[in-house]
Amino acid sequence: MNIFVCVSHVPDTTTKVQVGEDGKSIDPSGVTWILNPYDEYAVEAALQLKEAREGEVTVVCFGPDAVKETIRKGLAMGADKGLHIKSDQPRDSFGTAKALAETLKDREADVIFCGRQSIDYDGWQMAGLLGEMLDLPSVTVASKLEIKEDGSIEAEREIEGGMETVVSKLPAVISAQKGLNDPRYPKLQGIMQAKRKPIEDVEPSPYKNRVEVLEMSKPPVKSAGKIVGEGPDAVKELVKLLHEEAKVI
Amino acid sequence: MNILVITEQRDGKVKKASYEAIRAAKNVAGELNADVTAVLFGADEAAAKAMGGYGAAKTVHVADEKLNLYSNGAYVKSVVQIAEKEGADIVMLPATALGKDLAPRLAVRMDGALAPDVTELSVDDGDIVALRPVYAGKALIKVKVTSLKKVFSLRPNVFSAGEADGAEAQVEAFSPQLDDADFVTKSTGTSIASGKLDVAEATAIVSGGRGLQAPENWNLIEDLASALGAATGASRAVVDAGWRPHAEQVGQTGKTVSPNLYVACGISGAIQHLAGMSSSKVIVAINKDKDAPIFQVADYGIVGDVFEVVPALTDELKSFLGN
Numbered sequence: 262m263n264i265f266v267c268v269s270h271v272p273d274t275t276t277k278v279q280v281g282e283d284g285k286s287i288d289p290s291g292v293t294w295i296l297n298p299y300d301e302y303a304v305e306a307a308l309q310l311k312e313a314r315e316g317e318v319t320v321v322c323f324g325p326d327a328v329k330e331t332i333r334k335g336l337a338m339g340a341d342k343g344l345h346i347k348s349d350q351p352r353d354s355f356g357t358a359k360a361l362a363e364t365l366k367d368r369e370a371d372v373i374f375c376g377r378q379s380i381d382y383d384g385w386q387m388a389g390l391l392g393e394m395l396d397l398p399s400v401t402v403a404s405k406l407e408i409k410e411d412g413s414i415e416a417e418r419e420i421e422g423g424m425e426t427v428v429s430k431l432p433a434v435i436s437a438q439k440g441l442n443d444p445r446y447p448k449l450q451g452i453m454q455a456k457r458k459p460i461e462d463v464e465p466s467p468y469k470n471r472v473e474v475l476e477m478s479k480p481p482v483k484s485a486g487k488i489v490g491e492g493p494d495a496v497k498e499l500v501k502l503l504h505e506e507a508k509v510i
Numbered sequence: 511m512n513i514l515v516i517t518e519q520r521d522g523k524v525k526k527a528s529y530e531a532i533r534a535a536k537n538v539a540g541e542l543n544a545d546v547t548a549v550l551f552g553a554d555e556a557a558a559k560a561m562g563g564y565g566a567a568k569t570v571h572v573a574d575e576k577l578n579l580y581s582n583g584a585y586v587k588s589v590v591q592i593a594e595k596e597g598a599d600i601v602m603l604p605a606t607a608l609g610k611d612l613a614p615r616l617a618v619r620m621d622g623a624l625a626p627d628v629t630e631l632s633v634d635d636g637d638i639v640a641l642r643p644v645y646a647g648k649a650l651i652k653v654k655v656t657s658l659k660k661v662f663s664l665r666p667n668v669f670s671a672g673e674a675d676g677a678e679a680q681v682e683a684f685s686p687q688l689d690d691a692d693f694v695t696k697s698t699g700t701s702i703a704s705g706k707l708d709v710a711e712a713t714a715i716v717s718g719g720r721g722l723q724a725p726e727n728w729n730l731i732e733d734l735a736s737a738l739g740a741a742t743g744a745s746r747a748v749v750d751a752g753w754r755p756h757a758e759q760v761g762q763t764g765k766t767v768s769p770n771l772y773v774a775c776g777i778s779g780a781i782q783h784l785a786g787m788s789s790s791k792v793i794v795a796i797n798k799d800k801d802a803p804i805f806q807v808a809d810y811g812i813v814g815d816v817f818e819v820v821p822a823l824t825d826e827l828k829s830f831l832g833n
């Protein structure tokens with residue numbers, strides 16, 4: 262099986278986001294970059310599929326040179342090779358998908374895994390964009406997945422208040438949700454091997470953003486409210502405040 | 511010009527987020543000189559007419575049984591056909607599980623682009639400006655979609671649907687042209703826990719964290735939630751411990767919620783948890799540690815033991831609300 266995993270290089274979840282000098286993106290100073298948490302589930306799903314069916318797992322990322330570090334994390338988990346679509350020009354999701362699609366279109370993918378969402382721009386859209394651009398089915402936010410020998414897919418996805426069962430078939434783009442598996446930790450040996458695994462560089466064709474960022478701001482800071490009191494004696498006052506002041510009950 | 515709003519129903523009942531989307535579209539439509547046309551898959555004609563109460567002049571009603579269950583291929587094709595027929599360059603839809611799956615494919619098929627999970631819409635110089643949270647709400651960006659065709663998915667529970675004003679939408683039945691190939695990916699069924707409110711849709715949420723000490727103690731959370739008519743949520747610590755299902759996890763790697771009331775019980779308020787709930791309108795925190803970071807974002811706090819305070823609050827609410 263020819264398996265691809267799209268990974269995204271994102272600020273660590275503990276990052277205190279500050280607006281950068283351009284007023285349109287974050288200030289990268291002091292930021293620790295990680296493999297997008299949802300992409301760990303995607304890499305794990307790809308590795309398990311390879312282990313069950315044989316084949317090859319390629320980790321793909323669009324971005325500047327710094328993203329190689331994230332590609333190597335996927336390689337350290339056990340992927341076979343990397344594919345780096347090099348660009349210093351940040352793109353909107355449509356443009357990122359376009360670069361991924363043009364790179365993957367002649368590579369005969371059986372499955373392309375993504376994460377449900379990249380925790381930087383929180384788009385939740387890549388799997389759908391890629392599926393449509395490559396004319397492949399997409400199954401998103403899968404928290405359970407079975408790919409059968411005949412290529413048919415059965416997945417479960419979370420919907421409001423419950424679960425939905427979705428069927429589809431390979432080749433397809435699938436986005437991973439927490440619960441799909443338990444991502445393995447890279448072992449020291451894996452980290453050493455990752456340094457020698459090949460990463461192919463490709464250049465994307467030019468693109469003009471379709472979504473223009475006008476400005477980035479910080480949300481209004483919520484100031485700490487009041488401590489109503491201590492212990493169960495305070496509940497009477499709390500209920501009164503919720504009714505009279507906050508007007509939520 | 512026309513703005514198309516894709517509405518959503520489950521088991522024949524239209525979701526509130528659909529009305530929110532219609533109203534949000536209507537609020538910008540005036541300045542754009544546009545009409546709002548709703549699209550409804552399934553449900554009945556009465557539901558299609560009722561869209562008028564929130565601002566839709568017309569509802570295109572697709573009553574094809576095959577479309578009662580969601581299929582992204584078939585829905586995309588249907589919406590594109592409707593958008594062409596209605597001359598709509600702009601499509602809005604709720605950013606629900608369905609909307610998040612449909613929106614990107616739709617944007618590409620229309621040769622447009624998507625602004626996802628928008629929390630505010632305005633018009634500047636004849637063009638829509640959308641505000642959306644990024645980095646789990648730690649920053650906000652204002653964006654314009656520069657392609658002619660534009661898709662906006664709107665975060666549920668943020669836009670107000672208001673009260674229906676009694677107007678009725680003109681209803682037009684539509685049968686999309688579809689092939690079997692459009693149904694390659696399709697839902698074959700859903701399992702919805704009956705009577706259970708989802709955190710992403712609830713207007714009040716009671717969440718519990720590691721301070722509850724064990725899953726057996728969740729009745730404290732459930733009792734308070736039922737007194738408030740709230741959904742139950744959880745911190746990741748307790749989801750990872752297997753005490754609660756992932757569907758209840760609130761936070762950066764769980765669900766982002768913005769209810770009117772969020773009650774955090776025995777939750778410390780880690781940055782990843784705050785990322786998912788700090789846009790709640792009113793936040794109440796109950797924690798025995800007066801220095802817990804959750805108090806930094808709480809409007810009202812009680813310093814105390816959840817095992818004493820939560821049952822007392824439940825009782826007080828019950829007598830206050832008279833049930």
Ligand SMILES: Cc1cc2nc3c(=O)[nH]c(=O)nc-3n(C[C@H](O)[C@H](O)[C@H](O)COP(=O)(O)OP(=O)(O)OC[C@H]3O[C@@H](n4cnc5c(N)ncnc54)[C@H](O)[C@@H]3O)c2cc1C
Pocket residue numbers: 274298718719720721722744745746747748759760761762763764765775776777778779780781782783786796797798799802814815816817
């Ligand atoms: C990549 C990543 C993603 C994450 N995503 C999320 C996410 O989406 N959502 C999320 O919630 N977390 C997330 N986390 C985890 C987060 O960092 C915290 O570990 C977690 O939120 C802590 O949960 P908690 O508040 O229940 O537990 P704790 O931090 O252990 O806090 C328990 C609190 O209960 C109080 N307490 C204890 N006993 C009592 C008592 N008897 N009465 C009253 N109060 C009491 C304590 O004072 C304490 O403040 C993420 C972490 C990482 C690294």
Ligand SMILES: Nc1ncnc2c1ncn2[C@@H]1O[C@H](COP(=O)(O)O)[C@@H](O)[C@H]1O
Pocket residue numbers: 266267268269270297299300303321322323324354357361374375376377378379380382383384385386387388
């Ligand atoms: N720059 C990128 N390069 C490769 N894959 C990406 C990139 N950005 C996002 N993805 C993939 O798309 C998924 C969803 O991202 P998004 O739609 O941006 O929230 C991520 O989990 C990744 O799998």
